[in-house]
Amino acid sequence: MDLLALRYFQTVARLEHVGRAAEKLRVAQPSLSRTLARLENELGVPLFDRHGRRIRLNRFGTAFLRRVDRALAELDDARQELDDAAGLERGTVTVAAESLLALTDPLRTFVPGHPLVDVRLSQASAEGMTEKLRAGDVDLCISSQPLAGNDIRSRVLLDEQVFLCVPSGHRLAGRGHIGLADLEGEPFLTTRPGYWQRALVERLFAKAGLELHIVCEGDEAAVLFQLIDAGLGLALVPSLGLRPETSQTVVWLDVDDPDCRRVLSVAWREDTYLSAAAQRFRDHVVEHFHAPAGPRSR
Template structure:
């Protein structure tokens, strides 16, 4: 079976006329009829019935048309993707990131990139730590921001682009709210507002508290930094959040206090699939991000 046969078949099926199909294909009518006949012989079925000057698909022809159209559409899309792979200025980048980085960091980086490359398209996917790693491995995204950076995973590779300090956040009327810095152990008797299970900041805060000599007592859980901030500001407890989570302001903002000990940080990494060549547009964006965050760290 030849690609030309499928193209001729689909054109005749859509126009229901061999002569008109030949005119649009810029070939002789006999050539179209010959290719359709060969296709029918190879398949062992009749694809068309004559209806006066027109032709009409047989039931099996209608079934085959759907498959043939899918094959040709897939081929066309493959050609488009190939051109996009080779031309970084017209490609698409599939980017994953956690919700906490979607407030400022990701929009700022993407906006800066699009000023230089306005024709590049983006497709975004937000998720939690395990789902982002899975999305990269299963090729659902090309790149993903992730926190913390995975220390060992044979299927993904990448770079740490930022190391961010965590701060204690307290209700404004808290006894320690006016302090410049406190040891984390000062909060051992407090109730905590933490991220729900599955969010990467939860184990970071948990391990920091354990290093300070206590296990945090959890009263409330949330799934967004805005929720954590709001609950703390409302007096529901205390928590730890990264500096990035403080960029957004609202009428309900907690006090922010440095932690003198232990030093609590989180890493933010940029990951991709191991041992796989990235499309040129993704390579270009990847290089841009490394340079973009390198300058921010200086």
């Protein structure tokens, strides 16, 4: 039983698809299938139920995957720990976030000072980030929602107000602040389900007993203010997005509800080894958000 076979099995088990696993591993599908067959022969039990081209982990495979995940994670941690002990000023940091906008400023100051650290980013919902942490696919998560798990630790980066953004000519634009009842029947721009903006607006509308009317679901923060300015709808936006260029095209209004806030946190798994590079990046992000900030334009 060699490590390569175990890594092949782990990938196929997670995807439950030999073709996609072969593409991810960059190996020929017949070679991957032969490796799996040899592993099952060595173990003496089938690890998958096969139905034509479809495969599913069976009870033997499910039990074996738990052990393989644990063993490979220990080996990966050991290799990283030795690299860190040897003082290598390099490494890879993998980070998942609901919105990458929160990372742009910390990256602007981190990357020049750590030229040998490879930072890799991905975008995911809270559920997706939890899965990535569980699978060891990422080191850190930047989340605006709690990530479930007793082994997940987090630190608050930012507790900020969330504003309502409206077109400059909107009926509410001159109000300064609004109540939730003022939003009845208004079209809203928000994210797909699973992301914090969607969870927040659904929670606020449910509390007020209002029906939410969504006209746009998307993740392109760069075009959000253009869509608002075009009159398509309204949106809830955190104060982190409050910049001089956006305040000229849309109007930012206070929402008279104490729950209209966003808590941004960095999360990591406590039961796995966090590389020196990942620790440096985590600490840098914490320092960035905890540093005194100047006043924002509005």
